[in-house]
Amino acid sequence: TGRTTIAIAHRLSTIQDMDTILVLHHGQLRESGSHQELLAQRGIYYKLFELQYREG
Secondary structure (H helix, E strand, C coil): CCCCCCCCCCCHHHCCCCCCEEEEECCEEEEEECHHHHHHHCCHHHHHHHHHHCCC
16 A cells, blocks of 8 residues: 556556556557456457467
């Protein structure tokens, strides 16, 4: 508590427990929210998650 951490990751398992995740695409903020919120939006984060974890 009382701390801000900035993590940049390509592997989503590294960041999925963060309170807030910011999704950048081509240098622009495209989505933000928790892991569950971003999956529910079915946007960029969802597509990346599916690509990384669909096959195992």
